[in-house]
Amino acid sequence: MQIDIGNALAAEASPGISRDALSRLDDRVAICHDRIERGRDADEFGYAALNLPHTTDPDAITEAVAPLQGAEHVLVVGIGGSALGAATIAGALGDSNVHTLDNVDPEHVSRTLDALPLDDTVINVVSRSGTTAETLANFLVARAAYDAAGVDWTDRTVVTTGESGPLRDLAETHDLPALTVPDGVPGRFSALSAVGLVPAAIRGHDIEAVLDGSRRAADLSGSLFDTPAYAYGAIAYALDVRGAAVNAMMPYAESLEPFAEWFAQLWAESLGKDGLGQLPTRALGATDQHSQLQRYRAGPANTLVTLVRPRERPDREIPATDREELAYLGGTGLGDLLDAEFDATEASLAAADRPSVRIELDRLDERAVGELLYTMEAACVLAGELYGIETFNQPAVEWGKRAARGLLGGGEFAEADAVDEKTELVVE
Ligand SMILES: O=P(O)(O)OC[C@H]1O[C@H](O)[C@H](O)[C@@H](O)[C@@H]1O
Numbered sequence: 001m002q003i004d005i006g007n008a009l010a011a012e013a014s015p016g017i018s019r020d021a022l023s024r025l026d027d028r029v030a031i032c033h034d035r036i037e038r039g040r041d042a043d044e045f046g047y048a049a050l051n052l053p054h055t056t057d058p059d060a061i062t063e064a065v066a067p068l069q070g071a072e073h074v075l076v077v078g079i080g081g082s083a084l085g086a087a088t089i090a091g092a093l094g095d096s097n098v099h100t101l102d103n104v105d106p107e108h109v110s111r112t113l114d115a116l117p118l119d120d121t122v123i124n125v126v127s128r129s130g131t132t133a134e135t136l137a138n139f140l141v142a143r144a145a146y147d148a149a150g151v152d153w154t155d156r157t158v159v160t161t162g163e164s165g166p167l168r169d170l171a172e173t174h175d176l177p178a179l180t181v182p183d184g185v186p187g188r189f190s191a192l193s194a195v196g197l198v199p200a201a202i203r204g205h206d207i208e209a210v211l212d213g214s215r216r217a218a219d220l221s222g223s224l225f226d227t228p229a230y231a232y233g234a235i236a237y238a239l240d241v242r243g244a245a246v247n248a249m250m251p252y253a254e255s256l257e258p259f260a261e262w263f264a265q266l267w268a269e270s271l272g273k274d275g276l277g278q279l280p281t282r283a284l285g286a287t288d289q290h291s292q293l294q295r296y297r298a299g300p301a302n303t304l305v306t307l308v309r310p311r312e313r314p315d316r317e318i319p320a321t322d323r324e325e326l327a328y329l330g331g332t333g334l335g336d337l338l339d340a341e342f343d344a345t346e347a348s349l350a351a352a353d354r355p356s357v358r359i360e361l362d363r364l365d366e367r368a369v370g371e372l373l374y375t376m377e378a379a380c381v382l383a384g385e386l387y388g389i390e391t392f393n394q395p396a397v398e399w400g401k402r403a404a405r406g407l408l409g410g411g412e413f414a415e416a417d418a419v420d421e422k423t424e425l426v427v428e
Pocket residue numbers: 079080081082126127128129130131132135187188269394397398
């Protein structure tokens with residue numbers, strides 16, 4: 001994997017960072033790196049996630065799910081960090097048989113359950129805390145659908161959860177295979193544990209190769225000039241403090257769309273604190289060249305565009321045509337066209353002095369997705385150190401969770417009272 005930060009330099013873009021400032025920033029990166037390494041050595045909360053490439057045991061996961069391997073479909077019931085890692089891995093591997101129930105939109109849940117052959121679908125219910133309302137509600141609904149279809153859900157359910165809690169108890173009651181979310185690993189940093197890997201293992205993907213790829217990125221040095229993760233984290237931070245408050249994640253591969261969603265959670269929940277942090281937005285190349293690119297290039301100069309692509313992909317030829325105006329397309333591939341669009345977008349941003357970063361993966365496979373996930377996690381941890389914020393908590397999100405629970409009568413939560421204090425100015 002390669003990260004090219006050339007188009008984020010001040011000589012090319014505004015906001016951008018000068019080479020001198022980048023060298024000075026590298027001194028701070030070295031200090032942050034020491035902090036990160038201390039955290040990793042002590043397996044401190046959050047920092048422990050950066051040890052997962054070495055601490056996750058792929059054989060234990062494969063063994064636990066062995067009776068369920070070969071299932072045609074996997075339904076992940078989880079939300080946020082308990083769903084997006086698995087979706088990213090399955091997406092990158094082009095596996096459309098890993099489905100996610102995260103939102104509690106009743107129409108979507110019904111449509112998903114109705115479309116699946118439940119007797120050939122494994123449920124992987126995932127919740128670190130074991131208490132998340134959306135996940136538990138969707139799990140109860142899914143179980144009822146299995147019952148209604150005369151399919152025994154207890155034969156087809158794997159639980160991934162913390163050491164204790166309601167889901168752990170449920171696994172014990174029904175003697176379900178249960179994997180543990182490792183201690184010290186927040187949900188959004190857990191993709192390289194059982195949380196992200198169980199669905200891939202059930203579907204027969206090479207999860208050892210995912211971990212192997214992540215190990216390629218896990219050798220962090222103290223300099224941004226030889227650690228791609230630090231280069232990305234440092235550049236994103238430096239451009240944010242110089243005015244790039246938005247980070248548009250724009251992969252040029254449909255199968256990386258879930259990755260952009262995963263990245264958005266990682267970046268927003270980890271770094272959006274104390275009035276700081278970039279707003280991650282999601283875009284898809286080439287589709288969004290025909291919509292959002294207008295804003296990136298000619299709107300307010302507050303956006304860093306992160307372009308991601310595989311260097312190699314299976315191509316599909318565009319048939320030749322005798323129509324003269326289409327002749328340039330004939331005989332090339334759709335992939336060639338996509339690559340040309342990628343290069344054109346990058347150049348068009350540079351020509352307008354707008355910053356971008358180019359991330360290139362060798363190809364979309366297990367190793368590449370492992371490397372990409374780890375790189376972004378380490379980039380995020382570094383950025384958190386540079387901002388001087390607490391990267392691994394999410395108090396603003398917890399506030400909303402408590403308010404919703406209070407409203408549903410799930411306990412006394414002061415946050416729920418705020419709902420009655422809403423100011424209205426209704427126009428009909
Ligand atoms: O894994 P769970 O405990 O169910 O949590 C699922 C999600 O819940 C919250 O919204 C947290 O802010 C997320 O970081 C977390 O990923």
